[in-house]
Amino acid sequence: MDRHALEAVLVCRADGQDATYDETLDVVLAGPGKTPRQALEAIPASEWSTSASPHAHRTAAQSVSSAASSSSYRTHAVKGYSPFGSGETGEFATFRQGREVWDEDVELREAVEDDLRLFAERADHSEGFILTSPTSTAFSGLSSSFLTHTVRDDFPKLPVWYTGILTNARGWKRADTARSKAQRVLNEALALVEMEEYASIYLPVQPVRGWDEKREEGWRKYLRDDVDRCDSYKTVLTMHLQSAGSELREPNALSEIPTLLNYRTTTRIASLSGVAPLFTEPWLRRRTEEGESEEGWRERVRGLEKGWSAWEEDQEEERDEAADNPSRPSKRTTKNGLSPSSRPEQIPYARYSILRGLDFDKSQALGRVLEEYVKPLREPLVRWVSLPDPYPLLPGSTLPIFRGLHPQTGLPLVLPPTPLPKLPSASSSTSVLFGNDPTAPKWPSAMDFTQQPTSLPLMTTLSTDPAQTTPYIKHLLSTLTELRRVRAPVLKEYEADGEDGSIWSECREALERVLDEYGGGELDEGDKDEDEDWEATEQQDEFDL
Structure with missing residues (x-):
């Protein structure tokens, strides 16, 4: 627990x-x-x-x-x-x-x-x-x-x-x-x-969870398949929390970083995202000559980041609710944990990135790309700091969740897809039948895949990002609205003796104000309260709360 x-x-x-x-x-x-x-x-x-x-x-x-x-x-x-x-x-x-x-x-x-x-x-x-x-x-x-x-x-x-x-x-x-x-x-x-x-800043971090293998997620490309998914999730999350925590301990950082993120003075809900391991090539490679648009490039590099503050509806709950109501729109976020937003290009209000383990030239090149990535933001709303030391994967404190390194490239290994079995032909030799085909490509041994590297470059980002914050606040608002609509008994557990439920009216108003500050607009049609006449609403006894 x-x-x-x-x-x-x-x-x-x-x-x-x-x-x-x-x-x-x-x-x-x-x-x-x-x-x-x-x-x-x-x-x-x-x-x-x-x-x-x-x-x-x-x-x-x-x-x-x-x-x-x-x-x-x-x-x-x-x-x-x-x-x-x-x-x-x-x-x-x-x-x-x-x-x-x-x-x-x-x-x-x-x-x-x-x-x-x-x-x-x-x-x-x-x-x-x-x-x-x-x-x-x-x-x-x-x-x-x-x-x-x-x-x-x-x-x-x-x-x-x-x-x-x-x-x-x-x-x-x-x-x-x-x-x-x-x-x-x-x-x-x-x-x-x-x-x-x-x-000064409130940073909500979503619960540890596994993932659906059918969903392609770039952030887990280099994670081993034989380690518990929740353990892998928690380990990578802890890396980014500690990376951010180390930066917050720099002199004056606790004053400067919140001031940057909350320059509007009304956006105190921050988000955490990150890339581990961090490779600069996908960010620096611009494929406009191959027909990739500017927006397509942004979406591609955005898919490399994992949003740790982005709310995702539980998969089991979503399947159950979809079965009960097929017309209900899905609230799931996109595959990298970042939700579609009505705000153009999902631009955050402010962004502070910590780069670890890059040499000077790569960090300078990537820094310029990060500034382009969040256009139309300009300094000082986009800041990044580069630290030469990579994140250490200490044997005693970090689970071996990452794939090993390729002996030639130094990059984490990705296991090749398992080929479909083929029926042997009449001309197949015994050696080929038993997997000893001399013409087959030579892959590194299994031990190479399980020996975790001693350190990894990574990027941890703190931001005020509507794409992560808005879906979470909508989730809180819609759930609170439904509980009030059915007069759920669980609400009474939070009210002091003699209270008339004003705590929930004040909470809802505050959440709506925060949602408005993050450009979230109104709740979706499926989340709106259909009955604002609380006196006329009958309590539903079957709502097991």
Whole structure:
């Protein structure tokens, strides 16, 4: 199961030093009957942490166990709850639960606030906060209260970069239900509204998922076929999260990058995309002489990027809904995870790319192409930085998910398609029948394909991109609208005693405002609310929520 914790990193810098360092605080889920120390010892190393240990490579995640003895690491536990999806009593499931924990557990809140003040007092310069937590669970409410009531009250001028790790039912110990699906969406909707208002930038990252082999996706061209798809997905995603996290720790980056992405002051929802491995040839090769249009070239190179913030409807859910309603339009995104948009050419508002592992000439050539790729944007709305070191694939921390390197070209190997069996002819020799045809092409051995390279060039991009953000907000809006239309009982779990449902009216208005800022327009006809007269709408008991 995914990690259940809020990670708060205060990025600091000492006088006269160019490098920054981390002061890290975790609020973890202890589980029923566990003490804070037991919670710390039981929690695995973070799968999505962007913290770097002092002696590790800049992009390597720091394990919780190695950090526990450091004065720059503090941990606190939420007691009395079990993980969402565990099947145990007291699941930490809703936004309201998380908010109540922060408001009512005075001991926890004061301990966290004391640690944050200690971090700030002993730092010469505080660059800002990097917050990370799962926003599909009750940690959405806890993190929201932590940001609005603690960080903003004590550190009102510091920038806050918030990464929300969205989750699904992968790894759950119980079956997923319609009620659980609704809870995840409501948690995400409330978290997005809060973070969009109080964080400098909110970066939602979509859940780990497998993929359909029938869909051609350029981002997984060099992944091995014999490794679990979810493990491969999670590993590549972690690489890009850590690449972005390392760049955010550069001096002044926490101020400059959000200012670039949110230059309009109303686009605080960012997107993450990337290419791994990064080869410059497809970007630099212009095939206009072969009849490829400018737009065709852009679509081709766009297909090389994977959008990690782009919402994709679950394949099983889409098949079920399509069977129930064949006329229902598909909401699926395109094969690279980037959705069609009504905005011309799907141009992002701003874009910041981190290139790793390219030499000077290639990086300069690719940088100019990146600027052309997002026309009509101009500086300073498009920025890129090139770092000479590639991303290290350390044997102890990176699963062997990539194909090996070709001994001559140095590029990741792509297995040849399996030829269809042919009936032997009368003239076939015994050696040919048993696969020993001396005229057949010689392919590298199987071992060459499974020995992963030690490092890879990659490109990680942070952007404010309507093509990724708009479909996700529409998904939240349409689900919330439907739950209100049928008066789903799950909505009451989020309302305080005596509330009349105004929380949902305010949430919907906020989501519509964000959608309008990203050029999303109105909801599709299939998503519009068909009955705005809430008093006349009958509750549907068969809606299992």
